[in-house]
Amino acid sequence: MSGDRNIFVVGLNDFNRQRLERLRGAEHWRFHGVIPPEAVYDTEEFDIAAMLAEATAQLEAFDGPIDAIVGYMDFPVSTMLPVLCERFGTSTTSLSSLLKCEHKYWSRRVQREVIPDFIPNFTAFDPFDDEALTRIGEAGLFFPFFIKPIKSSGSRLGFRIDTPEDFYQAIDQLRDSIGTIADPFNTVLEYAHLPPEIAAVDGHFCMAEGIIGGWQCTVEGYVFDGEVVSYGIFDSLRYPQVLSFFHYRYPSGLPDAIQAKMRELTDTMMTHIGYDNAAFNVEYFWDEVQDRIWLLEINTRISQSHCDLFEKVDGVSNQQVAIDLGLGQRPDMPHREGKFAMAAKFFHRVFFTDALVTRVPTPEEVASLEADFPGTMVEIQVAEGQWLSSLAEQDSYSYALAHVWMGAATAEQLLADFEQLVARMVFEFDQIQG
Template sequence: MTQRNIFVVGLNEFNRQRLQQLRGASEYRFHGVIDPAEVYDTEVFPIEDMVRRADDTLKAFGEPIDAIIGYMDFPVSTMLPILCNRFGTRTTSLESLLRCEHKYWSRLTQREVIGNYIPRFTAFDPFDEQALSKIGEAGLYFPFFVKPIKSSGSRLGFRIDSPEDFQLATTRLREDIGLISEPFNYVLEQASLPEEVRAVDGGYCMAEEIIGGWQCTVEGYVFEGEVVSYGIVDSIRYPQVLSFFYYRYPSLLPEAIQARMLDLTQTVMAHIGYDNAAFNIEFFWDEVQNRVWLLEINTRISQSHCDLFAKVDGVSHQQVTVDLALGQRPDMPHREGDFAVAAKFFYRVFFVDATVTRVPSEREIETLQQDFPGTYIALQVEAGQRLSALPEQDSYSFALAYVWMGADTAEALENNYAQLAERLTFEFTDIIG
């Protein structure tokens, strides 16, 4: 049987190994397009040049191209519809993707069908000296949250409690927003946009009413118009801060709340017209008011959740991405993994800045992984590195390591991580607290 050729934007060796464990993988050949260093651990996205070079690579391939996939946020997610359209492979349209990824357009679209489940919002220009007063005129008052129209991870997101907070946030936004706004505007130029959306380009930001509660992510896909959700992952934050502590699968939310989130997912994704691609939607459940909020829609699987699905269900949910790109209904197993519950933990420090002088050795990492079966530890820093130089960090902390673990119960999972974390030894100098 002839193997099918699947091109992966930003394919690295770690994910090649994951992909080769998928169902049907013996029938596929995975090829990288665009060096992974250009899409991992970087804040510079020359997307026009990346699309051109990817186009050249694909045109030079002498065999059929059966699928072009990715499983990362910007710029990979927005490159896929452009490349797939050029080479006749399957994914959702660029416009339907942008109705999810352009945060203002997404909120306008959500408001049309699930207006009671989204916060009040308005767009603003961070370079406008009157921006704060215009936000007030739109009915938003302290506290509120600001973030770019398009961002990557949790970068440049700020809680605003005072005019001083807003001044500090807009200073940062003015300095750094161009890193994503310029390449995102290139993507917007490729799409057919309503005038009210085209006027709010990548240089704009969103101000939104503060929402919160128990946070989770619905992972799903649309196959030939059918919206399917296959798992809910809890997102647990460190106490009193916005930084994530760990992601846990499966969710421990009440069944009725999970059902409500699945209904909202069905409604909004069908309305958007998203099709033949994976997505995930982040929600909050406000336990006090028993109210569900939709936070945002992402046009991809969450790469952070790959190992969680493999541990609990038996295969990474990259299975969904590959199957959809090949035009087949995803062959995703359920509860066939080695563990009842799994998590990705973020080992963090809450410094303003510091220089790393010591990280755990390879032998220390191997010992910990052996002592806690099923565990994988990925260091994110090196000795000599300045924390402020790390890409893709939130505004309040630095992630030094990612730790994936599985267990029989949620309680055992937390206990195991606590024991492991005590043995992860990092050292620093020049600490700014």
């Protein structure tokens, strides 16, 4: 029909196309992929300049109006969108406001301007500086502390540091691997007008921060024409005694007053940054013992991990928000209209240093599990003959063998169902390294 809107999705794959086509208004939208998904999924090689050139050529060649350019992934997609949207006149936030979220040092500096009591002590350091540990101490940070690149993807290259030995082991890994994201991130920084104190801290730098912790959660929100809207809060629950995520749960079980304070902090922060007409999510900790809220980090996108959970509980994926905003309109996001009162995304993990995968659940076994637990979706993350160490985007402590999305009436039922499902999911390994 003549009124159809052309929406270009960076890294569009079949799985997300099906989800997008279930959104409100989708009968009037035509989805087009920009940059093949394999260039932004399951890889750690990001040639930003080449991807921007490829996307620009494809968009310029399109014979018709370009109504929206959107994405739903972290780096490098999130950082390319403002460049493309500005070039083609579509709606999103400015590159500088996005970088005030994604450049971790710049983000902490702007957070300190308005919510200083809700962030830890921090400093930037150069991992290639042999005196880095001394400089961290001079900034008032002492063991234990946490280090991570100023731009990372997922939980990669993040380390808790308890001793000098921990620090130097982490530095070896950072020096070896930081370039895979630092180099392309620096390409993005070249498009921005940075203050001198930020320009001096490029993608090869790291952050050291005081240890924060507690009940971790994520506020999903968006800004539309200057109005900040937080429309869902998720709990991020970890395996006991380790940093690896066990599951994301929606809706949050946090006390109402804590959720309200997190929404207030989010409003203050996103308004101060000047973020507008785009989706975001903000990760927080609530330290229940000290009754203290900490802002962990700001992500400039919807969370893909939350899409199915929103669909189960509220009735529509949060991709509704990304598409509506990309079209320049207020998001049409329902509330509690889904089939389940609770939903979770589980990470089925092993805590090996490495191993060779010799068996994974068959497609028939997965289909049987999904049939026995209505609403469940299982994505196997490994293949027979694969070394776990070859998996992309893993944290520093474990490997995710499968992602499992489930819905239930209560949090207790979610856990019970997951335990039953995992007991029937058979993986086997050889040459296990402790």
